[in-house]
Amino acid sequence: QQQVKQSPQSLIVQKGGISIINCAYENTAFDYFPWYQQFPGKGPALLIAIRPDVSEKKEGRFTISFNKSAKQFSLHIMDSQPGDSATYFCAASRRGSTLGRLYFGRGTQLTVWP
Amino acid sequence: NAGVTQTPKFQVLKTGQSMTLQCAQDMNHNSMYWYRQDPGMGLRLIYYSASEGTTDKGEVPNGYNVSRLNKREFSLRLESAAPSQTSVYFCASSFEDRAGNTIYFGEGSWLTVV
Numbered sequence: 001q002q003q004v005k006q007s008p009q010s011l012i013v014q015k016g017g018i019s020i021i022n023c024a025y026e027n028t029a030f031d032y033f034p035w036y037q038q039f040p041g042k043g044p045a046l047l048i049a050i051r052p053d054v055s056e057k058k059e060g061r062f063t064i065s066f067n068k069s070a071k072q073f074s075l076h077i078m079d080s081q082p083g084d085s086a087t088y089f090c091a092a093s094r095r096g097s098t099l100g101r102l103y104f105g106r107g108t109q110l111t112v113w114p
Numbered sequence: 115n116a117g118v119t120q121t122p123k124f125q126v127l128k129t130g131q132s133m134t135l136q137c138a139q140d141m142n143h144n145s146m147y148w149y150r151q152d153p154g155m156g157l158r159l160i161y162y163s164a165s166e167g168t169t170d171k172g173e174v175p176n177g178y179n180v181s182r183l184n185k186r187e188f189s190l191r192l193e194s195a196a197p198s199q200t201s202v203y204f205c206a207s208s209f210e211d212r213a214g215n216t217i218y219f220g221e222g223s224w225l226t227v228v
Contacts, residue, residue: 006156009154031214032214032215034214034216036217041221041222042221042222043118043204043206043219043220043221043222044157044204044219045218045219046216046217046218049214049216051214089156089157093214093215095210095214095215101147101159101162101172101215102215102217104156104157105156106154106155106156107156107157
């Protein structure tokens with residue numbers, strides 16, 4: 001059973017536009033929601049993360065919006081740039097669990113056209 | 115600071131051959147992981163190790179074995195490679211703080227089984 005569902009699978013955005021990627025989860029015990037960014041030929045790297053005690057977190061052009069009641073969270077990339085073209089993974093975990101392991105979504109391949 | 119280093123980066127195997135993927139981290143992390151990444155399937159956990167001397171199965175452990183040699187090293191072995199094991203393999207390590215569990219990935223190992 002997939003713990004975290006991510007959509008869309010692929011996304012094409014024009015330079016300067018807003019990219020939005022959505023994720024949903026079922027396990028209400030999850031309390032840590034990171035986003036990872038992966039460039040071709042590289043390993044994923046932490047981009048931004050949020051805890052459920054806040055509804056929004058912003059770092060530069062990247063914003064996570066979190067809706068606890070709906071069990072959904074999303075990544076917004078403002079003023080999207082060609083350099084943002086990458087695969088994005090959302091994830092969820094429960095802090096303090098045996099391993100704190102992350103459950104990943106299946107990824108969204110973002111292409112930003114110049 | 116090398117972070118997570120995995121070798122080899124590319125490998126072609128014949129069906130039935132065996133091989134070991136090596137991984138080492140220099141961040142003094144307790145937890146280490148092996149993931150595989152396939153198109154449209156995201157990152158799937160093969161095995162993980164919460165600490166030196168312990169290993170546990172993830173989502174897709176069949177056909178693999180692991181060894182946590184010491185705190186730094188975590189190897190993944192394919193005893194009898196199958197074409198279904200053609201994939202990109204990522205080693206990772208993590209630490210957990212007040213924010214959550216941050217995973218650091220290696221650069222990946224591209225494995226083709228023919």
